[in-house]
Amino acid sequence: MVERLTSTSTNETLLKYTNNNLFKFNDLTIKLASGNKYNTISENPTASVNILNTNRQINQIGVFKGNISLANSSLGNQDSILSLAEKYAQRARDLGMQAATGTYDTSALEGIKADIDELINTIVDIGNNQYNGNYTFAGSRVKTVPYTVEKDEEGNITVNYNGSKATDNYQKKTEIADGVFETINVTGDQVFGYYEKVQSTNAQGGKLFKDASDREVVYDEAQDKYFYTSDGSEYTGKVKDLKKEYNQAEDASGNKQFEAADGAYVYYDGSNYFYENGDAYTGDVSELNKVYEYKSSGTFGAICELSADLGRAIKAMKSGNSDAKEAAEQGIRSSLDKFSAGINNISTVQTKFGGIANRLEMTNNTLENNELQLTEYLSGIKDLDFTSAITDWMNAQYAYEASLKAMSQSMNTSLLNYM
Amino acid sequence: MSLSSALNITARAMTVNQYAMNIVSNNIANMNTEGYSKQRVNLSTVTNKISIGESVERQIKADNGVQLASVTRYNNQFLKDYYRSQNSYAGYLNQSADLASQLDSIMNELSGNGLDSKINAFYEALNNLNEYPADSTARVNFIETAKSLVAKFASLSEELNATSGNAMGDGTRGSMEKSMCYVAINDLNAKLQELAEVNATLKRVQTGSLGANNLLDTRDKILNDLSEFYDFTVEENKNGTVSLSLGTMTLVEGENVVGTLEMVTAEEFYGSKEDIPEGADKAIINVVKEDGTKYKNINEQMTSGKLGALVQSDKAENGKLTASKVIEQLDILANSIGNVFNELQTREGAYCLNNTWSELEASTTPLFVGGFTETLEDGTTITTFKAADIRINSDIENKPYLIAAAYFDDPSMVDKYAIGNSDNVVAMLQTRSEKNNPGLDGQTFEEFYTALVGKVAVQTSTGDASAEAQQEVCNSIQSQITAETSVDLNEELTDLIKYQTAFAAAARVFNVCNNCFEVLVSLGS
Numbered sequence: 001m002v003e004r005l006t007s008t009s010t011n012e013t014l015l016k017y018t019n020n021n022l023f024k025f026n027d028l029t030i031k032l033a034s035g036n037k038y039n040t041i042s043e044n045p046t047a048s049v050n051i052l053n054t055n056r057q058i059n060q061i062g063v064f065k066g067n068i069s070l071a072n073s074s075l076g077n078q079d080s081i082l083s084l085a086e087k088y089a090q091r092a093r094d095l096g097m098q099a100a101t102g103t104y105d106t107s108a109l110e111g112i113k114a115d116i117d118e119l120i121n122t123i124v125d126i127g128n129n130q131y132n133g134n135y136t137f138a139g140s141r142v143k144t145v146p147y148t149v150e151k152d153e154e155g156n157i158t159v160n161y162n163g164s165k166a167t168d169n170y171q172k173k174t175e176i177a178d179g180v181f182e183t184i185n186v187t188g189d190q191v192f193g194y195y196e197k198v199q200s201t202n203a204q205g206g207k208l209f210k211d212a213s214d215r216e217v218v219y220d221e222a223q224d225k226y227f228y229t230s231d232g233s234e235y236t237g238k239v240k241d242l243k244k245e246y247n248q249a250e251d252a253s254g255n256k257q258f259e260a261a262d263g264a265y266v267y268y269d270g271s272n273y274f275y276e277n278g279d280a281y282t283g284d285v286s287e288l289n290k291v292y293e294y295k296s297s298g299t300f301g302a303i304c305e306l307s308a309d310l311g312r313a314i315k316a317m318k319s320g321n322s323d324a325k326e327a328a329e330q331g332i333r334s335s336l337d338k339f340s341a342g343i344n345n346i347s348t349v350q351t352k353f354g355g356i357a358n359r360l361e362m363t364n365n366t367l368e369n370n371e372l373q374l375t376e377y378l379s380g381i382k383d384l385d386f387t388s389a390i391t392d393w394m395n396a397q398y399a400y401e402a403s404l405k406a407m408s409q410s411m412n413t414s415l416l417n418y419m
Numbered sequence: 420m421s422l423s424s425a426l427n428i429t430a431r432a433m434t435v436n437q438y439a440m441n442i443v444s445n446n447i448a449n450m451n452t453e454g455y456s457k458q459r460v461n462l463s464t465v466t467n468k469i470s471i472g473e474s475v476e477r478q479i480k481a482d483n484g485v486q487l488a489s490v491t492r493y494n495n496q497f498l499k500d501y502y503r504s505q506n507s508y509a510g511y512l513n514q515s516a517d518l519a520s521q522l523d524s525i526m527n528e529l530s531g532n533g534l535d536s537k538i539n540a541f542y543e544a545l546n547n548l549n550e551y552p553a554d555s556t557a558r559v560n561f562i563e564t565a566k567s568l569v570a571k572f573a574s575l576s577e578e579l580n581a582t583s584g585n586a587m588g589d590g591t592r593g594s595m596e597k598s599m600c601y602v603a604i605n606d607l608n609a610k611l612q613e614l615a616e617v618n619a620t621l622k623r624v625q626t627g628s629l630g631a632n633n634l635l636d637t638r639d640k641i642l643n644d645l646s647e648f649y650d651f652t653v654e655e656n657k658n659g660t661v662s663l664s665l666g667t668m669t670l671v672e673g674e675n676v677v678g679t680l681e682m683v684t685a686e687e688f689y690g691s692k693e694d695i696p697e698g699a700d701k702a703i704i705n706v707v708k709e710d711g712t713k714y715k716n717i718n719e720q721m722t723s724g725k726l727g728a729l730v731q732s733d734k735a736e737n738g739k740l741t742a743s744k745v746i747e748q749l750d751i752l753a754n755s756i757g758n759v760f761n762e763l764q765t766r767e768g769a770y771c772l773n774n775t776w777s778e779l780e781a782s783t784t785p786l787f788v789g790g791f792t793e794t795l796e797d798g799t800t801i802t803t804f805k806a807a808d809i810r811i812n813s814d815i816e817n818k819p820y821l822i823a824a825a826y827f828d829d830p831s832m833v834d835k836y837a838i839g840n841s842d843n844v845v846a847m848l849q850t851r852s853e854k855n856n857p858g859l860d861g862q863t864f865e866e867f868y869t870a871l872v873g874k875v876a877v878q879t880s881t882g883d884a885s886a887e888a889q890q891e892v893c894n895s896i897q898s899q900i901t902a903e904t905s906v907d908l909n910e911e912l913t914d915l916i917k918y919q920t921a922f923a924a925a926a927r928v929f930n931v932c933n934n935c936f937e938v939l940v941s942l943g944s
Contacts, residue, residue: 006457006907008450013898042523042883045876052528052535052869059539063546070550133554134839140825142553142839143777164837169829173845175546179852181845415912 007414014407021400028393037384047381054378060178061371067174068364071184075353075360077131078186082353085126085192086346089299092119093339096306099313100332106317113310120157120303124149127192137188139164140172146188147300154259154289156308159300161194163187176363184356191349193298193342195305200245202229209242211235217242247293258288262319263312263328265291276327299342305335422939426932428484432925435462435485439918442490443911445629450906454640456492457906458632463488489627492635493904499639500653502896506643507650507724509889514728516879516886521582522742523879525575528872534575535872537568538865542851548824549848552841553776558819562811565786569809572753576746576806583742586732588684590701595684600702600729604680607648607726611663611676614641618660619674626659649724668706668714681705681713688716704730740878748871749806751858755867757787757804758857759850764823768830769843772820778835782823788812 031037041048095112098104104112127137127147134142146163164170166187173181188194200208206218209226216229226235226242235242249257255267266273266281266288273281273288281288296305309331316324439460449455465486528535544557544564551557580589588595595601617638624631638661645651645663654662656673663671670678681704688703689695704721706714721730735744763769764786770779788811790804815821825840827833834840850856852863859867 004903004907006902006905007909008905008907009898009902012901016894016898036529038529040523040527041529041872041876042520042879045873045880048529048876049869049873052872056535056539056865056869059543063543067546067550132551134551138839140834140837140840144836164834164839168832168834168837170834170837170840170842172839172841174550175845175848179849414908416908419912419916 011407011411014403014410018400018403018407021396021403025393025396025400028389028396031384032386032389032393035384035386037382051378051382054374054381058371058374058378061367061374064176064178065364065367065371068176068360068367071174071176071182072357072360074131074136075184075357077129078136079350079353079357081126081129081136082191082346082350085123085299086343086350088119088123088126089303089339089343089346092116092303092306093336093343095119096310096332096336096339099310100329100336102329106314109310109314109317113307113314116303116307116310117157120159120300120307121149123192123299123303124159127188135163137163137186137191139166139168139185139187140170147192147194155311157195157304158197158294159195159304161189161192161196161300163189166190176360177367180363182356182360184353186349186352189297191298191346193300193302193345194295195297195300195303196295197244197246198293198295200247208245210245211237211243212241216245249291249293257291259291259312260324261287261315262321262324263315264321264324265327275323277323296338298345299339302335302338302342305338306332309335422932422935426929426936429925429929429932431465431484431486433922433929435487436918436922436925438487440915440922442629443915443918446906446911447908450908450911452636454636454643455906456494456632456636456639456904457910458490458492458629460490461488462486490629490632491627492632494635495900495903498896498900498903499643502893502900503642503646503653504650505889505893505896506646507648509886509893510647510725511723511728512882512886512889514725515732516882518582518586518728518732518742519875519879519882521585522579522740522745522875525578525582526745526872526875533872534568534571534868535865537564537571538868540564541568542848545844545847548822549841549844552824552844553772553838555776555819558822558824561822562816562819566811566816568756569753569787569811572749572806572809576749579742579746579749580807583733583746584701586729587700587702590684590686592684592687595682595702598702598729600704600726601682603648603725603729604682604704607645608679610641610645610648611671611679614638614645614661614663614671615674615676617641618671621659622674631659647725649721649726665706665717666720668717670706675709677709678706678714681707700730701733740874745871745875746806748867750804752864752867752871753806753809754790754804755856755858756864757790757809758802759853760847761785761787761802763843763847763850766826768827769823770825770827770833770840771823772838774818774820776820777838779825779833779838779840780835782821784814784821785812786815786822 030039038044038047038051095115099109099112124147128145129136135144135146138144138146141162141164144162146161148160148162150158150160152158164187166189168187171183172185174184176182202208202218206220208229209217209219211217217226217235218229219226226239227233228235251257251267253269255269258266258268258273260266260281260283265276267276273285275281294301294305296302309328313325313328313332316322316328439462442458442460446457462485465484527533541561541564544561548557548561583589584594585599587600588598617634621631621634621638624634642653642661642663649665651670652664652666654664656662658673660673661671662669662673665678668678670676670680682702683705684702685695685699686692688705689699700718703716704718704726706717708714718730721727733741733743735741765783769782771782771784772778773780787804787809789808790802792800792802794800824844825837826843826846827840850864854861854863854866856862856864856867862870
């Protein structure tokens, strides 16, 4: 209990309380101006740590949502591209079925072959689709053109696949939730297949080439160098001048396979040339063309084989060789069978993508839900409740004004006024 | 008894009342002076020395009247001493809170521009790199965010380092002389001198006088100021002076300053850098005695007041987070991030691009450099990064293709054209939720940092709260002292009227006596 009260001490006390009111008022004003409940971490450590954690989660969700949207658009792009490819493959098959009826004349067949060759180019263009500057179907070789078309002297079309292979075990992963990665691409060999000549190899598996002067060169993969097979010296010329050596096709008993000018197959056992049925080949040996061994897969395998068999059928019809025509038509029918498998590959991938898209959609919903809740939570701990803050602020203002008034009035009263 | 005796009494009454009004006017004049205590005139009747047995007539004849007994000041010594000890504690807490709030403002992550946001941006860029591993934009973007991450590490470390030097200096003379503690010690020495001077004057003036009371107020104020620095022991001497001592070391004895504080760097104290023991303070405080001898190194005794807070500021006791401790924690984080990413960047199976951006090449260029590398006995090397020094390898900065985005766990499966392979980036992305990082006690990078921020925040917040509470204690003692000793205008005005009336009455009595004299003088004429 204070025994004595002096004007100085009352003034000091009044000043102290007025100051308190001013602090409160000022504090609320700053909060209102910034819109934040807390402006330094020490004001409320627990809330600050929560704000930091929540901010981070919201930020991560934003990144995941961005990834999903990117993945969705990439999937959408791939899906429409694949639908197109499927349509063209179906068309090639329809053309092949017409040709297989055997009712068309030479010029009609030539028209069909031209159509099919054009379709090959179209599907190759589709396979070479780029998205955001990267080749969609090249696997991890994103900057390598996945498909190149070659046409040899006999008009045989090959479609080479240069992207990374499905068997490489690499999958492009996109993070769609904390630690959850989703694969959203497919390699060209898996979806479109290929039709490539098998390159010759030596006993060690080294790929064989011929240089400009027809000397044999072998590629040593481990050293990434080329050597002459004859003397083992290194080939120092340009790599692009080298020509690939290809394997010639053989029948079951190891006889080399040729194609005669009329489209019939001729075999060579090392001494004699003979037809499939065993009759001796009596024509000019120099007119025989080598038949190469092919790696064939998927849609490209089916459509290129179809094109090659059509070519043979046309030759046989032109020369009137009915046996050869029969054999070629047999070939056409068997390549048509391969179409189902090729087209099936495409639709399988589409189905898979559909499944992924559904999953992405679900994840996206979850993320959006989380984001909403987190944002709400963050707003709860971070944002000022303006209604109550304004009320408090008004109250603080009244309190401050009242204390000012009380102070100014009471400080004026003393005995001095009455002397 | 004589008429002149009555005249004498009235004359004296007028003088005394006039003097009393003098005191009143001094009170009113000083009503707003800090530390001024109201003074009060004590009047007493004049009593002549009369022996027992003297005649009544003689007793009546003697001059009586009023006299000035003393001038006392309103004082409450107990409250003042109590105030000083509480003020020392408040000084300690205020200074500590002040230092802590510097950490708080450096680590203010709520601004949205802290280390946390840089880590966020870093991972965001990494995510983008995962989408476009072969594109230069994604790579450059990643390098830029990594650069701003290490820049933030460096700036945090630098600011914290500057803060840790604020209190006691960083060990060099120049920095020490700018430190808060050095300034405080100079201030303190000057106050010791003032105290000795007041003591000297007090010895000469008469106690109970107006002048002496004013000097006592001045001395109280000096002692109050001193209490903020340290909880000094104050002892009153017989001659009215006080002695001031720091523990057992006397600093002021009466009118003499017998000990001053001196601050030297650790290097100066121990002789050379090599001789500084582990964990020694960066600066040492000595007490220099009059004869030049010293009480050496009194840092241990500095436990209270502002000085205590400053000396203790860099001592990490009881889990206290000092600026140096926070830097240590940041170093651990920087080291962890640096090593984890370098390991991924240069591990076997990690591949970067070649200089034509077209083929993969085994990656050997570390992402972060600036660490201290030591070779162990078994030939393995350990690199330790510090927040202040970690930076992005300039090779990577100039050649973004050197970032190892691709990874093959089976080296025989390497496809050198697979530049779109981003398995290494995926592994880097996974570090964000990895809890098993070196030195982080089972926390992810971000969890570790958030926990650190949380600790700083809690420390500042509790420091602020206790400083505020202690300040409140001091304020309430202070207002009690003010209530008891300050000047009240009403009181003074009442006194003024009282003394004025007494003066006027005495003057009237004087007149009457005077008239009586005149009557007496005219009797014979």
